[in-house]
Amino acid sequence: MSAKHTLLLGVSDSSNRKEFLAEKLTTDWEILTCNPRAEADEYLRLLGQADALVGGGGSTNFPAETSIKLMQIPFTGYDWISPDQLPRDVIFCNTHEHEPTIAEHVLLGMLEWQIGLMRESHPMMVKKSYNHRSINNGPHHREMLGQTVGIVGYGHIGREIARRCKGFGMRVMALSRTKRDEPDLVDWYGTVDQLDTLLAESDFVIVCAPLDDNTRGMIDGAAFAKMKPDAIIANVGRGEVIDEAALYDALASKRIRGGIIDVWYVYPSKEDANPWPSRFPFQQLDNVIMSPHNSAWTEAMSERRWSFVATNLDRFARGEELENFCFTGTKD
Secondary structure, three states: OOOOOOEEEOOOHHHHHHHHHHOOOOOOEEEEEEOOOOOOHHHHHHHOOOOOOEEEOOOOOOOOOOOOEEOOOOOOOOOOOOHHHHEEEEEEEEEEEOOHHHHHHHHHHHHHHHHHHHHHHHHHHHHHOOOEEOOOOOOOOOOOOOEEEEEOOOHHHHHHHHHHHHHHOOEEEEEEEOOOOOOOOOOOEOOOOHHHHHHHOOOOOEOOOOOOOOOOOOOHHHHHHHHOOOOOEEEOOOHHEEEEEHHHHHHHEEEEEEEEOOOOOOOOOOOOOOOOOOOHHHHHHOOOOEEOOOOOOOOHHHHHHHHHHHHHHHHHHOOOOOOOEEEEEEEE
16 A cells, blocks of 8 residues: 655645645645745745655745755746745646637637627627617627637647637637647648748737746737738737837737737735736727636636646556656756
8 A cells, every 4th residue: 555645735826726636636634735825934834744745836935954856836927936946856837728618718809809799799789779770780890700710829729719719710820949740730830940930921910939938028019010911910929029128019009900919017915916017008998808817717717727636646656657857956
């Protein structure tokens, strides 16, 4: 019989997640819970006792002596931590499972820009009934069919967006550091040095790229200048991948038709619990669809993520290869 492992569950809603994990785990674990923001000293103490940590996104402090061998975050982005901040030989894994819901969010925004049901047609009819329009008079709306979508950062999210765009009869262009062979989903595949081609040909530019030193500000003023005047840009990756000032200028000046923005530049903090999401007044523009970085947030997505966490903990306990490996710590 294998030895019992100890898990430190360091998230704000630890009690609810503890019950879920206890039901899902098939290996033997003792689960300790602690909210690292409310109980910082206790959290550091427990880090010295546990074999695995589930949590992250806050402090990267670790005690000089820790027994942690696995850090599993129950979400995807890890630009807030690097290998040299994690104790040596600790394995760091992340969690996906958000791709379908983000893709649905993006497609909703794209459809709204093409059809304008909730931004134009419905508000008009509530106020003015038919407003002298019928099936064959009044302004035309647009279609998805035949439009080109360019996906910058073709990974898990990009693939789900591509699947849905193909269902609408769209042409799909994709860009990543290395090309993948996916002819059933991607009509044109380029690498980062071919960004200009994607920007010039796309009716919709969807930014899914993670944030790092290479992608920070990659969509800048020069990039916007290469886009079609009728283009729509969406960002569901990280805010800083698109230069903040350049994005505002492109939208405010109507250099491009519009935006679908879910990820931002300013987030709530202890100092300001409800800030505007940028130093620029995007909220005053009439050509942007804004959301508070919640494009993935569904109950089903949350359950999928925590089910994955439980499965990866079982792999760890059995000595099996872990999924979603990101890096190994190097800090002494």
